[in-house]
Amino acid sequence: MEMKAPRGVRDILPDESWKWSYVINIAAKAMADYGFSEVHLPIFEHTELFSRGVGETTDIVEKEMYTFEDKGGRSITLRPEATAGMVRAALENNLCAQGSDAKLWCFGPMFRHERPQKGRYRQFYQVDCEHLGCAGAANDVEIIDLAAEIFRRLGLKNLEAVINSVGCPKCRPVYREALIKYFNNYKDKLCETCLDRLDRNPLRILDCKKPDCGAVADGAPDIYNSLCDECREHFEEVKRGLERLGIAYKINKRLVRGLDYYTKTAFEILSGDLGAQNAVCGGGRYDNLSDSIGGPHLPSVGFACGVDRIILVMEQQGLSFGERPKAKVYVAALDNSARGEAQILTHKLRSAGIAAQCDTENKSFKSQLKAAGNAKFACILGPDEIKNKVVTLKDMADGSQVSISDNELIDYIKDKLK
Numbered sequence: 517m518e519m520k521a522p523r524g525v526r527d528i529l530p531d532e533s534w535k536w537s538y539v540i541n542i543a544a545k546a547m548a549d550y551g552f553s554e555v556h557l558p559i560f561e562h563t564e565l566f567s568r569g570v571g572e573t574t575d576i577v578e579k580e581m582y583t584f585e586d587k588g589g590r591s592i593t594l595r596p597e598a599t600a601g602m603v604r605a606a607l608e609n610n611l612c613a614q615g616s617d618a619k620l621w622c623f624g625p626m627f628r629h630e631r632p633q634k635g636r637y638r639q640f641y642q643v644d645c646e647h648l649g650c651a652g653a654a655n656d657v658e659i660i661d662l663a664a665e666i667f668r669r670l671g672l673k674n675l676e677a678v679i680n681s682v683g684c685p686k687c688r689p690v691y692r693e694a695l696i697k698y699f700n701n702y703k704d705k706l707c708e709t710c711l712d713r714l715d716r717n718p719l720r721i722l723d724c725k726k727p728d729c730g731a732v733a734d735g736a737p738d739i740y741n742s743l744c745d746e747c748r749e750h751f752e753e754v755k756r757g758l759e760r761l762g763i764a765y766k767i768n769k770r771l772v773r774g775l776d777y778y779t780k781t782a783f784e785i786l787s788g789d790l791g792a793q794n795a796v797c798g799g800g801r802y803d804n805l806s807d808s809i810g811g812p813h814l815p816s817v818g819f820a821c822g823v824d825r826i827i828l829v830m831e832q833q834g835l836s837f838g839e840r841p842k843a844k845v846y847v848a849a850l851d852n853s854a855r856g857e858a859q860i861l862t863h864k865l866r867s868a869g870i871a872a873q874c875d876t877e878n879k880s881f882k883s884q885l886k887a888a889g890n891a892k893f894a895c896i897l898g899p900d901e902i903k904n905k906v907v908t909l910k911d912m913a914d915g916s917q918v919s920i921s922d923n924e925l926i927d928y929i930k931d932k933l934k
């Protein structure tokens with residue numbers, strides 16, 4: 517039987533992977549410019565980290581986690597998101613001791629058991645960026661600016677930040693009650709999922725994508741009327757900060773995001789033409805995540821962006837991924853006597869940092885030259901060249917040939933490739 521990958525996962529192959537490198541390198545440079553350092557974290561954690569950190573009543577924890585018992589009888593979960601693990605790592609390694617902050621980012625796979633569809637996989641990849649141990653609104657502004665900066669550098673069109681405040685444990689219960697009271701009047705219009713959420717997590721009804729629920733949600737009470745003074749002032753400061761930096765934003769009172777840990781600021785970055793906007797990134801402030809996993813109070817703000825989605829959107833917008841890396845030089849052996857020398861020369865070119873290929877399957881000179889068509893130069897080696905310690909260098913673009921001595925070859929090619 518031929519083995520196939522499980523449903524909902526895929527292979528990122530060479531035709532695509534070079535685009536991934538491009539996107540991740542651009543994001544990495546932007547995050548470094550903003551003072552963030554890369555970390556590598558485990559892809560599995562104790563299940564409790566997510567049930568307590570992300571929230572028992574979220575879709576992620578209720579339905580979407582890959583959870584299993586390991587051979588030691590512990591309940592283990594493949595991370596469905598990166599923030600909880602990031603906070604766990606910072607606490608465990610004392611990165612935020614004595615009131616210091618930590619700016620961290622990571623890249624890697626996340627796992628959710630969702631219905632697979634275009635652009636959505638059960639193993640998907642995120643760049644995740646977190647500023648841990650920071651309370652002021654200026655940090656929210658900085659993190660939104662950084663997210664937007666990454667997409668500006670990638671060339672995404674018509675960027676817009678969408679922001680909201682989801683309140684805090686002081687003021688959210690008031691809003692919750694107002695929502696339950698309101699939605700109770702429209703029980704006949706809500707979908708089954710929303711009915712189920714009504715008492716446990718009514719905020720989530722606000723971001724239901726079903727049109728009927730959306731119509732009801734549009735008339736729901738405004739959270740801004742319920743915010744406490746601290747949350748209201750924080751939200752005003754975020755708006756003023758974004759305006760200072762010239763970052764276009766919209767307020768969407770229905771933006772609550774699917775994770776319970778958000779407090780105060782929630783945001784998404786959208787890109788595209790009006791009517792066909794795509795969320796390429798989402799994030800927000802999560803002042804109580806650390807408390808909920810047993811740590812000290814650690815106000816923090818961050819975002820995650822899905823790389824699968826970014827690449828899809830960049831392709832839709834016809835954006836450049838830079839130049840696909842390929843061999844610059846192909847070393848062709850004119851006959852069998854030159855094959856050994858051809859491999860030695862290929863090794864020398866590679867050691868000098870020049871991407872080079874040669875034939876290792878005893879192919880004819882003709883088919884070697886055909887393969888060389890993908891390179892910028894072909895180095896041709898035959899008995900005459902070897903005897904005279906030269907190489908015939910053929911420019912594959914115009915077919916011109918020059919004879920160059922062995923010891924000048926590498927500098928010559930490097931110069932030409934500049």
Ligand SMILES: [Zn+2]
Binds near residue numbers: 685687688748
């Ligand atoms: Zn509040």
Ligand SMILES: [Zn+2]
Binds near residue numbers: 708
């Ligand atoms: Zn619904």
